[in-house]
Amino acid sequence: KQAVSDTKDTLVPVAEYYKGGLNKADYPYVAVALGTGLMSGYPDGSFGPGKTTTRAEVAVILARYVNVQDKDPEDFQDLREMREVGLTGTNLTTATPYRFRKFSGTDKETSFDRIKDKPYKMMYNRGMMTIHRMIVVDADTSKNPKNLYGKMFVDEKFNWPIFDDAYNVFLETTVVPNDNTSLSNAAFPTSTLYNFTQGRGFESGAISKYGLTVLPRVDDFLTTGFFKKDIPRRFWMHRYLGDSGGEMGSGNTLVMFGPPYKPE
Incomplete structure (x- = not known):
């Protein structure tokens, strides 16, 4: 919950952030998914928020969630950086x-x-x-x-x-x-x-x-x-x-x- 709040104004490292296709309200949820490794996006840099998730993709997400659910947000380096950027504008100290x-x-x-x-x-x-x-x-x-x-x-x-x-x-x-x-x-x-x-x-x-x-x-x-x-x-x-x-x-x-x- 705190990580979602911290990343509401962050820079989200996906192509849709500058090219369009990612709603501002979705920034924190995509940031948490990326920052924890739950999802990684596509090779072209896109996250595909408008795409339909396949059964195979859901299976991968669930398998990753087993490793994510028992950790604290502070355990994820990428998420910590996105939280600092959301709060201060830089990831310098993380x-x-x-x-x-x-x-x-x-x-x-x-x-x-x-x-x-x-x-x-x-x-x-x-x-x-x-x-x-x-x-x-x-x-x-x-x-x-x-x-x-x-x-x-x-x-x-x-x-x-x-x-x-x-x-x-x-x-x-x-x-x-x-x-x-x-x-x-x-x-x-x-x-x-x-x-x-x-x-x-x-x-x-x-x-x-x-x-x-x-x-x-x-x-x-x-x-x-x-x-x-x-x-x-x-x-x-x-x-x-x-x-x-x-x-x-x-x-x-x-x-x-x-x-x-x-x-x-």
Whole structure:
């Protein structure tokens, strides 16, 4: 019951979430079914909520339920991540050992939901940015995602390197440009969250599979017609969280009211 409540506003890793065909009222039930392994969906990324369940599928679900019914929701890693995303907008603390820093002189941690869905001015007065979600993906160097959310972003066609000691981070955001100049050098104030620069887009087979809108990987976004003055544009972009990976240098590159840190 608590897991259903926690996932009512989560990101559901099925194709129908962005492509249509999944009612918002069904988000928590699909999330719990996926998160516990009771159901897994189809190879094309769809969940098939409008399909008729076959006798064979029912038999499999019942067999899986035997293993699910005696466990607590906290026992399921994928469900824990979807619960955190539903409550805060990110799966950071369930998908990684990282934690948010505490406010100076207090025991209270900062959190992603403090900035979630709140518009902020971009640097150089280039426009407004609103952060919606931050999804962290743990994948091995062969580009095999280890967590359920990973399949939405990373596959064999993913065009960024995978590092053993760094996580791939995907940020969903909306940008409203103030003018028609290139946004390639614009940035979200680093004191609050995230650099917004050329090269943060990504490519993968999962983009079309799950219906994702992704930041183009070009120097001048205007050449693609992706951004237009005063027109909101919602999209996903990529970055790393970790201690290696060329562009990152040393330490954490993700800044969020004091960067996340990994306890010793």
